[in-house]
Amino acid sequence: MKKGKKYLEAKKLVEKGKLYTISEAAKLVKETSVTNFDSSVELVMRLNLDTKKADQQLRGAVVLPNGTGKTKKVLVLAKGDAAKAASEAGADYVGDMDLVNKIEKENWFDFDVMIATPDMMPVLGKLGKVLGPKGLMPNPKTGTVTLDTAKAVNDVKKGRVEYRTDSYGNVAVIVGKVSFTEEKLVENINAFVSLILKSKPAAVKGEYVKNISVSSTMGPGIKIDTKSFDK
Secondary structure (H helix, E strand, O other), X not given: OOXXXXXXXXXXXXXXXXXXXXXXXXXHXXXXXXXXXXXXXXXXXXXXXXXXXHHHOOEEEEEOOXXXXXXXXXXXXXXXXXXXXXXXXXXXXXXXXXXXXXXXXHOOOOOOEEEEOHHHHHHHHHHHHHHOOOOOOOOHHHOOEOOOHHHHHHHHHHOEEEEEOOOOOEEEEEEEEOOOOHHHHXXXXXXXXXXXXXXXXXXXXXXXXEEEEEEEOOOOOEEEOHHHOOO
């Protein structure tokens, strides 16, 4: 793929082979944004994990201190009090079988996150084939299968990000927008990296974090010195 002129200009600002401090990287990711819109800032961590082993697969969710800059539409499958609490917390859609049927019959996906109470999970089984590939299937590990629907909705609205390792042991998350101040980006990056450092599986031998980089949408990658984080 041929890279555009803007990208090549931006890439010149990134010193080849250099490892930047977190604050340098946050400043540079803003300077190397090449889009006409407010780009997202993505953080990628390459970890020394054998993801064929279940105990070395990381998965979870975290509320970033400054959110992601993106408002997500939330759908909640619940009944009774849990449904009422979800509505009051600001969920975009709340229902039970009516919404399950709408997704199944109309192939409707006008939402970014699905939260469900445990009693709704059996009926979601039949939607597994469509929800799974889209990453929308609720999961207890990410806090999207819960009785506390109000907290789950609040967390998503505040800027909760889900993460999971891919087959190569990489974890990628959005940590904000290029319009964020450097301080806000640094806080978000620190919050996520420290969580991953705390989640180090006991079986991992040797170096855990191979490298960390940030980039804006379609912008060049900027490597961060792993030593600039509190271990």
